[in-house]
Amino acid sequence: MQTDFIFKLRYGNTNTFFIKGGSGGLLIDTDMAGTLPLFYRAIKEYNIKISDISYVLATHYHPDHIGLISELTKMGVKLLLLDTQVPFIHFSDGIFKRDKRLNYEPINTDTATVISTADSRKLLESMGIEGEIISVPSHSDDSVALFLDNGICFVGDLEPEEYLSAYGSNDKLKNDWEKVLKLNPEIIYYSHFKEKICLTENF
Numbered sequence: 001m002q003t004d005f006i007f008k009l010r011y012g013n014t015n016t017f018f019i020k021g022g023s024g025g026l027l028i029d030t031d032m033a034g035t036l037p038l039f040y041r042a043i044k045e046y047n048i049k050i051s052d053i054s055y056v057l058a059t060h061y062h063p064d065h066i067g068l069i070s071e072l073t074k075m076g077v078k079l080l081l082l083d084t085q086v087p088f089i090h091f092s093d094g095i096f097k098r099d100k101r102l103n104y105e106p107i108n109t110d111t112a113t114v115i116s117t118a119d120s121r122k123l124l125e126s127m128g129i130e131g132e133i134i135s136v137p138s139h140s141d142d143s144v145a146l147f148l149d150n151g152i153c154f155v156g157d158l159e160p161e162e163y164l165s166a167y168g169s170n171d172k173l174k175n176d177w178e179k180v181l182k183l184n185p186e187i188i189y190y191s192h193f194k195e196k197i198c199l200t201e202n203f
Contacts, residue, residue, distance in 0.1 A: 003187070006152065007046045011038035014064045015191050017154060018043070022128025024054035027077070028146060028154050029191060033067035033102045054127055055080040055113070059156025059191065060143040063092040070105045079112040080123065084135055086114065088142040117144070134179055138172035151186030160193060 007018040012031030019026045025048075030039065043049070050072070057080040058066045073079050081089070089107055096104035115123055120133035131148035136158050145155040159167065161177045180188075188196040 003152065007048065008189070009039070009042040009046075011035055011042040012064070013192070015189065017189060018046070018048055018053070019129055019148075020048075020052070021054075021124075024127030024129075025052045026080070026124070026127060026129060026146075027053045027056040027072070029059055029065045029156065030056065030068035030072065032064050033096050033104045034099075036068055036071055039068055050075050050077065053077045055123075057133070057144075057146065058085070059145065059154065060140045061085060061088045061091045062140065062157070063095045065156070065191065066092060066107070067096070067104075070107050073108065073111070079107065079109065081109065081112040081114045082120075082133060082135070082142075082144050083114055083116050084137075085142040085144070088140070091142075134183075136176040136179065138170065138176045145180065147180075147183050147185065151184065152189070153180060153183065153185040153187070154189045155180065156191050158190070160190070160196065 005020045009016045009018060012035045014029060014031045016030055017028040055078045056069055056072055058069065069079060089109055093106045096102055113123065117133050117135055124131050131146060133144050133146050136143050136145045136155060139157045139159065143156055143158065145153060145158065147153045158176060159173055164174060164177065167173050
């Protein structure tokens with residue numbers, strides 16, 4: 001499986017990813033606010049420029065996933081926002097506000113590209129990326145996952161499927177994994193766990 005167009009960037013506590021498409025690039029998640037210098041160092045390692053990033057997509061709007069979005073959009077990166085995420089866009093504002101050293105600016109959604117999951121394939125195609133975005137609300141109501149047609153899936157903070165038994169009757173988590181496994185993933189990338197290879201067995 002070809003994976004040389006996917007770059008894993010770890011410059012804090014969250015795995016973030018850059019997908020290089022044929023006509024654009026997609027950044028999945030950012031780390032906490034205040035990590036911009038570390039982000040620059042991480043992308044420089046792979047010769048990625050800010051101008052290479054067409055869109056930034058947050059798997060959900062918790063602080064360790066969206067801390068640099070405001071700064072990136074001011075530099076010309078477009079925010080890709082799912083309609084299910086709109087009510088949660090400022091979830092982390094109060095958390096960042098507690099630390100005055102961060103000088104955090106809330107995300108400006110005026111120029112955001114807001115789409116539904118049904119429209120995601122067309123938007124991704126505009127960057128030369130074949131895949132779709134699906135809703136996986138068990139971790140948070142705004143959580144989404146990106147599934148590429150080659151079998152690679154980015155699930156953010158979705159709990160690993162081997163944890164299902166520990167969650168008992170958590171139907172949300174079970175339903176999310178039913179949706180993910182239905183797409184026959186071959187590699188699953190998490191934000192805080194090591195990637196899972198060849199997920200083909202049913203739970």
